[in-house]
Amino acid sequence: MLPTIGSTMTHAIVAPRSNSMPMPLRVLGPRVGTPSGPRGVAGPPAPGAFGRVEMLPALHELHAQAARVGSPCCIVFMDVDNLKRINDSHGHQVGDAVLCGVVQHLDDHLRAQDKVFRYGGDEFLICLPGVDLVSARAVITRVRESLAQSLLISSPRGASLHVTASF
Numbered sequence: 001m002l003p004t005i006g007s008t009m010t011h012a013i014v015a016p017r018s019n020s021m022p023m024p025l026r027v028l029g030p031r032v033g034t035p036s037g038p039r040g041v042a043g044p045p046a047p048g049a050f051g052r053v054e055m056l057p058a059l060h061e062l063h064a065q066a067a068r069v070g071s072p073c074c075i076v077f078m079d080v081d082n083l084k085r086i087n088d089s090h091g092h093q094v095g096d097a098v099l100c101g102v103v104q105h106l107d108d109h110l111r112a113q114d115k116v117f118r119y120g121g122d123e124f125l126i127c128l129p130g131v132d133l134v135s136a137r138a139v140i141t142r143v144r145e146s147l148a149q150s151l152l153i154s155s156p157r158g159a160s161l162h163v164t165a166s167f
Contacts, residue, residue, distance in 0.1 A: 049103045049124060055117040062115070062129050074136035076126040081164045083122035090155040098153050098163055105150070109143050140167045 050058065059075070066073040080102055087095035099122070106116050106126065115127040128136050144167055153161045 049106075049116045049118040051118055052120070055119070055125060058115060058117070059125075059127065062127055066129060071130050072132040074128040074131050074133060076128065076136065076140055076167055077119070078124045078126060079166045080122035080124075081166055086161060090157065090159065090161070094153060094155045094161070098161070101153055102147070102163060102165065105147050106143065109146060110139070143167075 062073055080098065083095055083098060086098055099118075102124075103116060103118075106124075110116070110126070110128075113129055115129075117125040117127070119125050126140075128139060131139065144165060148162065148164045153163060155161060
């Protein structure tokens with residue numbers, strides 16, 4: 001059974017303590033500014049998050065690094081709540097602003113070595129290298145609570161939207 005945080009799930013992948021998967025490590029540019037956002041490679045509407053193309057090679061590399069040094073690495077799945085409803089009610093431009101705001105929030109509240117990948121639609125994978133499950137739960141609780149309290153998007157019609165996410 002997977003541990004839960006409130007009504008949300010936390011998943012962790014911890015690398016084995018062996019050198020059975022040696023792979024060369026390629027650093028994916030920690031938080032360098034680019035035209036598309038602070039986390040590097042991305043296409044609209046979520047600038048700042050790595051895309052699916054970058055995800056699997058990066059996860060393999062992070063897993064190999066964790067295996068080499070025997071450190072944990074937690075993977076967290078995040079889903080932005082009610083994005084379809086926001087798109088349907090307020091338009092895709094507002095939905096895109098929500099995604100950009102969520103990625104910026106993650107960038108502001110995670111470490112430079114943490115990676116955010118847009119998995120699809122309103123889903124993201126967050127990789128927390130060097131973080132054990134107990135610490136990951138604390139990080140995600142902090143991110144989830146701060147997102148619910150602080151991220152506010154205004155629609156062109158003047159509606160204010162609070163954004164939440166499930167982990």
